[in-house]
Amino acid sequence: MVLLEATGLSFSYTREDGTAYPVLKDFSLSLDEGESLVILGPSGCGKSTLLKILGGFLRSRTGEVLYRGRRVEKPFRRGQMVFQDPQQLLPWLTVEENMIFPERRGRVPKAARDSLLEKVGIEEFRESYTHQLSGGMKQRAALARALFALPELLFMDEPFVSLDAPSRQELQEMVLKLWKDEGLSLLFVTHDVGEALFLADRILIMGRDYSFTYMANPLPYPRERWSESFLREEIRIHSLLEASRSSR
Numbered sequence: 123m124v125l126l127e128a129t130g131l132s133f134s135y136t137r138e139d140g141t142a143y144p145v146l147k148d149f150s151l152s153l154d155e156g157e158s159l160v161i162l163g164p165s166g167c168g169k170s171t172l173l174k175i176l177g178g179f180l181r182s183r184t185g186e187v188l189y190r191g192r193r194v195e196k197p198f199r200r201g202q203m204v205f206q207d208p209q210q211l212l213p214w215l216t217v218e219e220n221m222i223f224p225e226r227r228g229r230v231p232k233a234a235r236d237s238l239l240e241k242v243g244i245e246e247f248r249e250s251y252t253h254q255l256s257g258g259m260k261q262r263a264a265l266a267r268a269l270f271a272l273p274e275l276l277f278m279d280e281p282f283v284s285l286d287a288p289s290r291q292e293l294q295e296m297v298l299k300l301w302k303d304e305g306l307s308l309l310f311v312t313h314d315v316g317e318a319l320f321l322a323d324r325i326l327i328m329g330r331d332y333s334f335t336y337m338a339n340p341l342p343y344p345r346e347r348w349s350e351s352f353l354r355e356e357i358r359i360h361s362l363l364e365a366s367r368s369s370r
Contacts, residue, residue: 125275125307126153126176126201130185133171145171146182147332155274158301158308160318163328164363169311170279172328176309177203177277189275202268206280210264211252217259218248221266242266243296258289262296269300276301278310282317291347294320315359319352320345327362335362 131149134142145168153159161169174180176187178197187194189201197203204210211220221238222230239245244262252260261281268276278297282290298321301308312318318325319341327335339355346352 123155124152125155125157126187126189126309127151128176128185128187131172131175131182131187132184133168133175133180133182144332146175149185149332149334151176151326153275153307153309156305156307158310158321158323159326160308160310160312160322160324161326161328162312162315162318162359162363164330165313167328167330169313169328173203173277173279173309173311177201179203199271200273201275201277202271202273203277203279204261204264204268204281206283209252211260211267213252216249216251217244217255217263217266220252220263221270223267238266238269241269241300256289257285258293261285261293265297265300269304273306275307275309278308280311280313283312283314290317297321315356315363316347316352319355319359320347325359327359329365337362 128149128151131146132144133146134144137143149172161172163169171180175182176194178187178194178201181195189198212223215223218235218239219227222235227235236245239248242262242265244259244266247255247259247263252263255263264281282293285293294317297308297310300306308321310321319339322339325337325339327337341351341355
């Protein structure tokens with residue numbers, strides 16, 4: 123069943139000289155329940171803008187976004203966003219307080235808090251403040267806060283882009299496990315081909331010329347990053363990305 127659908131989306135930013143800079147033109151998307159769709163493309167092609175429109179943070183100039191048949195006009199609780207900015211947490215709150223914000227601690231059973239902190243691997247840091255955390259721990263805390271809302275859909279905007287390779291791979295594996303265990307749907311933006319192949323059921327490749335192409339991920343689970351089939355798919359997608367890099 124279709125969970126999220128977008129049709130005819132167009133969006134432009136305004137330059138300093140007052141002229142319009144379009145980033146999306148007549149864009150359409152459909153996401154099924156339980157699907158993991160990764161949005162891949164070069165910098166400047168509109169990936170993050172698209173995600174913000176789908177999540178209700180921006181309004182498109184044309185077209186519409188529907189979540190379970192209802193028009194999305196603002197952020198909604200069942201669709202939670204995890205941004206790439208590690209400063210998205212409130213610095214005056216602990217990890218646990220950030221997770222349950224704006225609920226009061228006493229209203230959330232301790233067992234529920236413990237379970238969620240354990241799922242994202244940050245239970246030992248529950249009383250820590252953000253300045254005491256590494257980038258990877260901050261993103262785990264941000265993910266815990268998103269999961270606390272019991273979402274059906276996670277929007278993730280390059281959440282691991284600033285992390286070192288081992289931390290990034292560890293968090294990719296955690297997201298994949300949460301997606302399967304929690305029955306989530308996932309919209310994940312990245313410019314990393316390996317990340318897209320590891321996480322996606324289906325990949326959307328966006329180009330700077332407003333083009334967009336969908337492709338099914340042929341790799342079965344579990345996925346081995348250094349297998350011949352994985353590396354072959356990486357090469358194929360890199361070639362598609364090169365074709366999409368034409369300037370506007």
